Amino acid sequence: MVKIRYLLIGVLIVILGIVIVVTLFPSEEKRVKKQFHLLSEWVSKSPEENAFTMLQRMKNIGTLFDANCELKVPDQSLSGSYTREEISTYAGSARSHVSQLDLKFYDFDIAFPEIGVAKVTLTARLTGKSTAGEQMDETRELECRLRKIEKKWLFSQIEMVEVLKK
Amino acid sequence: MTVRHRIRQFFFPSFTPKFLLRVCLVALFAYIFFGHLCIPFRIQGISMEPTYHNGGVNFCWRVQYLFSEPKKHDVVTVRLAGNRVMLLKRVVAREGEQVEFRDGRLFVDGKEMEEPYVRYACDWNLPPRQVEKDYVYVVGDNRSMPIENHLFGQASEKRITGAPLW
Numbered sequence: 001m002v003k004i005r006y007l008l009i010g011v012l013i014v015i016l017g018i019v020i021v022v023t024l025f026p027s028e029e030k031r032v033k034k035q036f037h038l039l040s041e042w043v044s045k046s047p048e049e050n051a052f053t054m055l056q057r058m059k060n061i062g063t064l065f066d067a068n069c070e071l072k073v074p075d076q077s078l079s080g081s082y083t084r085e086e087i088s089t090y091a092g093s094a095r096s097h098v099s100q101l102d103l104k105f106y107d108f109d110i111a112f113p114e115i116g117v118a119k120v121t122l123t124a125r126l127t128g129k130s131t132a133g134e135q136m137d138e139t140r141e142l143e144c145r146l147r148k149i150e151k152k153w154l155f156s157q158i159e160m161v162e163v164l165k166k
Numbered sequence: 167m168t169v170r171h172r173i174r175q176f177f178f179p180s181f182t183p184k185f186l187l188r189v190c191l192v193a194l195f196a197y198i199f200f201g202h203l204c205i206p207f208r209i210q211g212i213s214m215e216p217t218y219h220n221g222g223v224n225f226c227w228r229v230q231y232l233f234s235e236p237k238k239h240d241v242v243t244v245r246l247a248g249n250r251v252m253l254l255k256r257v258v259a260r261e262g263e264q265v266e267f268r269d270g271r272l273f274v275d276g277k278e279m280e281e282p283y284v285r286y287a288c289d290w291n292l293p294p295r296q297v298e299k300d301y302v303y304v305v306g307d308n309r310s311m312p313i314e315n316h317l318f319g320q321a322s323e324k325r326i327t328g329a330p331l332w
Contacts, residue, residue, distance in 0.1 A: 107248025123246040137211055139253070139317075141246040163246055163253070164304065164319030166292075 028153075029110050032118045032146060035153050036105045039064055043091065045101040045128070054095065062088035065155045066147055072159035098136070101128035116148040121161075203228055204331070205249060213306030213316060214254050216285050217241070218330070226252065228328040235260075236302055236326055238274075239283075244304060245327045252327060253317065255304035256283070265303045267292035267313075272305075286310035302326065 026034075042057045042064075062084040070081050082090070095101060109121040126138045145157035179185050200206060205226040209218050218224070218241075226243045236242050236257045244253040258281075259265045259274045266273040270288030272281060288309035297303045297320055305318040 106250040107246070109247060121247050123248060123251045125251060139246065139251055161246075163244065163325065164317055164321050165298075165301075166295075166319040 028112065028118070032110055032120060032153050033108060035064055035146065035155070036108070036120070036122070039155075040103045040105055043095070043101065043103040045095050045098060047100050054092070058088050058092040058095070061091045066149065069155050070157045072157070074160060074162045097131055098128045099131050101126070101136075118146040118148075118153060120144045120146065205328075207243075207252065209254060213308050214241070214256075215308040217256075217283050217307045218254060225331040226328045227331050230329040231326055235323065236329075241330055242302075242304065242326050243328050243330065244321045244325050249327060253304075254330065255306055255318065255321070257302045258305050259297050259303035261297050261299050261301055263303070264294050264296050265292070266294040270309065283307045284309060300324070 039061070042060045045054075045057075065082075065084050065087050068081050068083060069087060071079055073079050104125045104127075106123045106125065107121075111119045113119055121141070121143050124140050124142050126136065128136045130136060141161040141163050143159045143161055144155060146153040147156045148154075205228065207224060207226055209220060209222045209224065212220050226249075231242075238257055238260060240257045242255060242257055244255055246252065258272060258279065264273075264275050266276075267288075267290040270290050272279045273294075284307055286308060290309055290313045292313065300323050301320040302323060303319065304321050306316060309316065
């Protein structure tokens with residue numbers, strides 16, 4: 001009986017240890033995913049958002065990107081290389097035209113082709129309402145490249161995959 | 167065994183090894199069937215109106231194109247990065263065929279297509295284009311919106327994951 005009790009305590013300690021290690025030292029995949037969750041959180045906008053929160057989020061969005069981030073969008077004039085500041089400004093400008101915005105990411109496929117580089121394929125869904133009351137609903141497949149700089153994964157390239165070629 | 171006892175046994179079964187095995191088998195079957203073969207999904211958007219309505223529930227039957235290829239007029243599900251978000255579209259042309267829209271009417275290889283499922287007025291114009299090898303041309307049934315707001319075009323056959331059950 002005593003042996004079983006010790007065994008149970010041992011198993012509990014091992015489980016607790018695993019939980020602590022997983023929480024305190026997340027895998028690289030989790031760290032990459034976290035950047036997407038932060039992007040989703042900071043891009044999204046609720047109708048009650050105040051000016052202070054808006055400014056804070058605009059500033060935060062820039063911190064997720066590399067000094068220069070390349071955007072590849074088929075058939076659109078948005079393609080090009082942007083600095084963090086430009087991305088923050090564009091994001092702020094785009095957010096000011098909507099009263100509500102919700103960005104969600106699904107179906108992550110994360111690969112590490114070389115050390116310090118992550119390639120992520122995922123589905124992004126953007127829903128919302130413009131200030132004019134028009135509904136928005138865009139779903140796209142994205143291919144993103146993130147670089148690990150000073151222990152932080154930063155977006156260095158975002159490419160929109162053309163699933164349906166007109 | 168009395169009826170009362172049977173009812174009690176049904177709602178409050180005893181956790182015998184046989185019962186636990188049955189529960190595990192049912193759970194495994196449900197996971198395989200609803201997770202990989204017949205995936206439930208909710209329609210979000212109006213691009214397939216009036217055939218499929220926004221908010222409707224259906225199942226993606228993934229076995230449909232396991233041994234056959236999608237035919238013209240079939241409604242198919244097109245995957246993006248994964249299976250959590252998919253596009254629901256209708257196949258209007260197959261590889262090698264030429265697709266064109268003239269004043270809202272669809273022409274395939276120069277012949278006007280009969281499309282009883284298209285009920286709303288359409289004014290689309292799209293110059294002729296040939297469907298590439300191993301691709302199908304997919305369009306939604308609701309063509310009442312401007313052409314630039316409708317997601318349609320050539321999809322790789324590899325992206326066709328199945329068909330809605332009804």
